[in-house]
Amino acid sequence: MSKYTLSTQKLSFTVDTSPLKIISITNRLNAKVCSTIDSEIFWIECNDQKISASQFNIMFIEKHDDGVSRLLKFSMCHKCGVCAYVSFLANLDDTIEVIIQMQNGDGKEARFVGIGFPFMSDGKMLGLKNSMYYSPSKPFESSRGEALLDLHAACPKVMSFVRNDGYGFDLTFDIPRGSNTQECTLELQHISSLDELKEYKSLVRLNRYRAVTMQVKFDAVSKGWMETFGKIKSTARSKVDMYNYMRPDLKWYNNIFLHQFAYIYSREVYDYENDRVDIERLINAGKDFGGYDAICLWHQYPRLGVDERSQWDFFEDFPGGLNGIAEITKKCHEKGIKVMLPYKPWDAPDNMSTDDTARKLAHVIEKTDVDGFFLDTMFNIPDKFRTESDRVKKGCAFCTELQPENGRTIEVLTGSWQQSAALPYQTPILRYVFPEHRSHFISRWSIDSDRDNMLKKAIMNGSGLVIWQDIFGSWLPYEDYQKAEVKKWKNIWLDNRNCFLSKNVFPLWPALQCDLVINAFIDDLSGEAIFTVYNNSGSQIEGELFSCQHYGKNSAYDLWNDDTDIYITDKKVFGSLKSQQTAIIKVK
Amino acid sequence: MYVDKYPVTNAMYYDFLKQSGYIPKDSANFLRHWVNMKPSQEDMDKPVVWISYNDACAYADFYNKSLPTDIEWQYFASGSRRLKWPWGNEYDKSKLNADEYGSITSVNTFGSGKNEYGILDLCGNAWEMTQLYDDGMHRFMLLRGGSYYRAPDFWHAQGGPCANDSHLKCPLLNEGLNRNSNVGFRCIRRVANE
Numbered sequence: 001m002s003k004y005t006l007s008t009q010k011l012s013f014t015v016d017t018s019p020l021k022i023i024s025i026t027n028r029l030n031a032k033v034c035s036t037i038d039s040e041i042f043w044i045e046c047n048d049q050k051i052s053a054s055q056f057n058i059m060f061i062e063k064h065d066d067g068v069s070r071l072l073k074f075s076m077c078h079k080c081g082v083c084a085y086v087s088f089l090a091n092l093d094d095t096i097e098v099i100i101q102m103q104n105g106d107g108k109e110a111r112f113v114g115i116g117f118p119f120m121s122d123g124k125m126l127g128l129k130n131s132m133y134y135s136p137s138k139p140f141e142s143s144r145g146e147a148l149l150d151l152h153a154a155c156p157k158v159m160s161f162v163r164n165d166g167y168g169f170d171l172t173f174d175i176p177r178g179s180n181t182q183e184c185t186l187e188l189q190h191i192s193s194l195d196e197l198k199e200y201k202s203l204v205r206l207n208r209y210r211a212v213t214m215q216v217k218f219d220a221v222s223k224g225w226m227e228t229f230g231k232i233k234s235t236a237r238s239k240v241d242m243y244n245y246m247r248p249d250l251k252w253y254n255n256i257f258l259h260q261f262a263y264i265y266s267r268e269v270y271d272y273e274n275d276r277v278d279i280e281r282l283i284n285a286g287k288d289f290g291g292y293d294a295i296c297l298w299h300q301y302p303r304l305g306v307d308e309r310s311q312w313d314f315f316e317d318f319p320g321g322l323n324g325i326a327e328i329t330k331k332c333h334e335k336g337i338k339v340m341l342p343y344k345p346w347d348a349p350d351n352m353s354t355d356d357t358a359r360k361l362a363h364v365i366e367k368t369d370v371d372g373f374f375l376d377t378m379f380n381i382p383d384k385f386r387t388e389s390d391r392v393k394k395g396c397a398f399c400t401e402l403q404p405e406n407g408r409t410i411e412v413l414t415g416s417w418q419q420s421a422a423l424p425y426q427t428p429i430l431r432y433v434f435p436e437h438r439s440h441f442i443s444r445w446s447i448d449s450d451r452d453n454m455l456k457k458a459i460m461n462g463s464g465l466v467i468w469q470d471i472f473g474s475w476l477p478y479e480d481y482q483k484a485e486v487k488k489w490k491n492i493w494l495d496n497r498n499c500f501l502s503k504n505v506f507p508l509w510p511a512l513q514c515d516l517v518i519n520a521f522i523d524d525l526s527g528e529a530i531f532t533v534y535n536n537s538g539s540q541i542e543g544e545l546f547s548c549q550h551y552g553k554n555s556a557y558d559l560w561n562d563d564t565d566i567y568i569t570d571k572k573v574f575g576s577l578k579s580q581q582t583a584i585i586k587v588k
Numbered sequence: 589m590y591v592d593k594y595p596v597t598n599a600m601y602y603d604f605l606k607q608s609g610y611i612p613k614d615s616a617n618f619l620r621h622w623v624n625m626k627p628s629q630e631d632m633d634k635p636v637v638w639i640s641y642n643d644a645c646a647y648a649d650f651y652n653k654s655l656p657t658d659i660e661w662q663y664f665a666s667g668s669r670r671l672k673w674p675w676g677n678e679y680d681k682s683k684l685n686a687d688e689y690g691s692i693t694s695v696n697t698f699g700s701g702k703n704e705y706g707i708l709d710l711c712g713n714a715w716e717m718t719q720l721y722d723d724g725m726h727r728f729m730l731l732r733g734g735s736y737y738r739a740p741d742f743w744h745a746q747g748g749p750c751a752n753d754s755h756l757k758c759p760l761l762n763e764g765l766n767r768n769s770n771v772g773f774r775c776i777r778r779v780a781n782e
Contacts, residue, residue, distance in 0.1 A: 265726060265727075265728070265759035265760065266725055266726055267725050267726070268725070272722075272727055272760075275613075275614065275762055276762075299765070301743060302745055302757075302759070303745065303758070303759060303765065304739070304743075304744055304745065305739030305741070305744025305745035305746070305747060306715070306731070306735075306739075306745045306747070306756070306758060306768055306770070306771065307735075307768040307769040307771070308737060308769060309768075309769070314765070317616065317617065317762075317764040317765045318762075318764075318765075319761065319762040319764070319765075321764075344743070346744070347743075347744070377743065470726075473726050473728065473757070475725045475726075
C-alpha cells in the first residue's frame, strides 16, 4: 500500500509513500474544497546538498488509535545521517496536527541544516479558487499595507487559506508552554505575507536527541474569519481563569470609562498659592468631559531619584501624608470617583522582597482607602499583590501601564492601558478575546488631529479613555470641542453598556467594501448590536457597509453622526461615510 | 555680581536661624538631619540640605542676597572660557565628591575643584538651587552642579556630578517634598552698573 489517508469529520490528509508526499488536504465540510497539493513535506540542506523528504528511506510506518487520537507516523532516515519523523495526529476536535521531529542520527556532534516545508510554503494551499490568505502575524491589512489587527502573545497565531464563501483551512501555531525547541514553529508564527511564506526556509540545529522542529494544527473552516476568531478566542480563554473578573467586589471597574491621570505638580490639581491638592478643581474640570470615573494621583516620577527617598517615603511626604491621600480619597468617593495610586517597580530597594512590597502596598491601601494601584511600566503582576490587597480591602483594582504579558497576568490584573498609536483602524485583539479585561485608550503625546484619532480609536473599540493633559510638566489640554466629543462618547457608551460590556464582541467584522474597518459589540439578550465603522480610505464610501445576518432585523441608525444616512435592508446595512469618518451604528 | 565662594553651610544656616528667628510655615522635613534644631559638629561645614526653595530665599533675603538664576549659575560656574567643568573641559573625579564618600562632604574638601574665580564645590556633593520658574501651570527649579548621589534606575532622576551646561528639572510641590537630603544653595549679590 502506498497511499494513506487520515480523516476526521471535518478534514482529511492523503499521503503517498512512493515517494513520500502529501497528495491532498480536504475540507470535508465542503468536499469541493480539496487542495490537491502533491507536495514534498520538507527538504533539508545538508553538506551543500538539498535533500527532500521523498529521498529519505522510510524505516517504519505506524498507525495507532488510543480512542482519543489517531496517529499516522513515518520514521525515515537519509544516508547523510539525518533522521526524520513525520506524524499526522487526528484529534477529537476534528483537527489534524502535522508534527515533524528530527535528529542527527549518526551520533556525532550537533550540526546545522537548512530546512523548508513545501507543503505549506509553495503556495499550493492556494489552489482554492478565489481564496484569501491571512498570515499569522499580519492577518489583516489595509489597501495601504497597514496592519489592522494588533496581535497578542496570549492568543494563538493562525494562518488561514479561505474562499470567499468562508470554506478553507486554518493552520494554528500554538506552542505548548515549556515545550521542546521548535525553532520553525516559532518562526512561522511571525510570517506576515504570502511572499514571506513562499520564501520561507530556516536553519535548525540537530543533535542526537529527537526534537520537534515544526508543529502545525490544521482545521477545516466554513465561516472564514468569524470562525477563526472564535477558535482563537476559545483557545486563548481555555488557558485563563477569569475568576477575578467575576468577583462582585471588582465589578466597579467595568464602569470606569474616564480614567484621569493627575500629575500633581501642576495647577491642574495643585493650588500653589495655598499649598494644597485642590481635588475639587480637578473634579469640576472633569465635568466638561462628562465626569471622571477614576483618578490616579501621580506624584513620584520624575522626582524620585533626586535623593535617596523611595516611593514609600513619597507617600508619607505627599501633601498631608497618608492622611492627606485618605482625605482626597474620601472626597472623591463622596462624588462616586475611585482613586488609584502609582506603584513603581523600578524604585525597589535591593533589600525588599516581593512579599515586602506587597505588604507595603496593602499598608498604603489600608491607611488611605484607595481603590487600587496603577502599575507603572509593568506588563505583569506578582500574585502576592492581589492576595495582600484582598487582606486589607476587597475590590482593589490593579492596572498595568503596558498590555498584560500573558494569560497568567490577565488573570490577576483588572485592567491595563491600551497605550498605542492614534490610529483608528488598529484593532487590539486582546479587547475582543478577553472583553472582561478593561483597557483604557491613551496616546499621551497626541494632540490636535492625533487626539481626535485617539478618540476615534477608543470609539472603534468600544472603550474608555485615559484623560492625561499634563505630561510630566508639558501642559497639553484638550480643546473644548474634544472635551465635548469625549462627553458625547461617554454618554453613548453608558447608554449602550449592554453591548460594549458584552462578551460577544468581534474584531474586524466582514465589511462589504474595501477599506471599511468594522468592529461589533453584540448583546445577545436584547438582540441589540453596535457596529463601529471607520472609513479608512481616502474617499467617500457609499452603499452597502456590512451584513448582519443574525443581529438586528428592523432598524439601524448612527449614534455619532447626523449625515451618514444609515439604513437597513434585507439584513444589510447601508450608508455613506466620508474619508476617515467614524460611525457608531446601532442595529436592533 | 558677587558669588558666594561656597554653598551655604549648616553652620551658616544655623547662624541665620538664630539671627532671623525664621520659622517656616510648613516644617515637614525641615532640617531633618539636625538634632534638636542644631547641626552636628561634623556637619557644620557641609552644605545645608533638607531646606526648601522658600527656606533658601528666606536666608538670601535676610542677608540682602539672592539665589542665582539658572543662566547666572552657568555663567559664573563655566567662567570666561565657558568650561564644561569648573576646573576645565575634562571630567576628573579627584576634584569633586562624586560618590566615593557615600554622603555629603564639607564644602572645602576639594580645593582643586575650584573654578577660575576661586568658587568651590560647584560640582557633585550637593545640588544647588537656582531661581524658581513659574510657567503658569507649574512651579519648578533647575538644579545645578549635580550631587554625590546617583539613584540606580533609568527612570530615576539622573544624579551624580553634572557639567556646567546641564541641569536637572525639579518640579515643586509641598514643602515636605521640596526639601531633599542632597539639595542646597549658594547666594549671589547683584551689583548695579557692574
